[in-house]
Amino acid sequence: MWNADGVKFADAMPVPEQMKAWVLGDPDELTLIDKPVPAPGRAEALVRIDAVAICATDLEVISYGTPAMFEGGAPFNKNFTPGHEYMGTIAALGPGVDEFEIGDRVTVEIHAGCGQCKRCRMGMYTSCHNYGLNFGDMNKGHRANGFTTNGGFAEYAVNNINTMIKVPDTMSDAEATLVVTAGTSMYGLTELGGLVAGESVVVIGPGPIGLLAVAVAKSLGASPVVLVGTRENRNQIGLELGADAVIDARNEDVIARVKEIVGPKGADYVIDCAGTETTVNQAVHMTNRGGKVCLAAFPKKPVEFDLGYLAVNNIYLYGIRGEGRSATHRAMAFMAEKRFDATKVHTHTFPIEDLPNALRHARERIDDAIKVVVSMKDSKAKAAAAE
Ligand SMILES: [Zn+2]
């Protein structure tokens, strides 16, 4: 076990000096290497990663670099480890940490922010004004796992204590990796959207955030909750997660169907989790006067939409990035109480050595993949079986 000033270890959880970690070379080039285990600083803990889910944003980062920003630029060829939806076990505590104990199972949210800008002070740390400024003379201490600091496709990662949430014994590793996704949906609905029970919610796009938005909206008392999608199997999962109705966007007039279900004036809240020109326009035109449209996906190019309709009808439009104002902590409260079964979106598990194959399943949606999880325990079990 290595030494670091003021870092606490426990004999029961010895920490090696080196770990296995995937690092990004050129775009789409990942290599499994040995790297030093990082040391936690003040208000940080070292987490032994037990499972990590793959997010569409990981695929973005690995192919295009953005929205990651590592050491002041694109994350390529900097020994950078991506991966941000992970959970694990606390293996060491940095100086001054008594909020957690070594051996605690935790899941993490992505952003710690810098803690010193206007938005961080408001709890909107996913909109930190000092994004990526955590190096050299510009070090403001910003942290976003797998974006501006090393992430979870590795055996260990350092986390700020504010980003960690204890996992109950009744929750599996895989389920715990999904808490941050539910937290993102929660942030869009409540902290930013101000959702009130009894109002109608339409979710467009049954990806992981969309499907968990259905589950969270239903748990929060939204009524009715409608899901719009093009894949029948995903719409079916939406029904199992609490959607009152689903609309097949390939075969139905989406706006007309929404108005049939929620009433002719349109929906109170619409969350667009698809981010295409078609869905942005559908969202605008299915929202009632004074209603709200939340953009939860990042359109890749500029989209044309009916801005005048928004203005004339007093419709609010807002974007969300990530999971601010501790929404993830509250999403955990729902999931710990089994208010919905997030594992319905978890379709595949691979050992860490198979990360490229896991990423391919997520990217190409092979075998109807929705959430693909990489498990370290599987990999250890496999290693033990091979001996
Ligand atoms: Zn993500």
Ligand SMILES: [Zn+2]
């Ligand atoms: Zn900040």
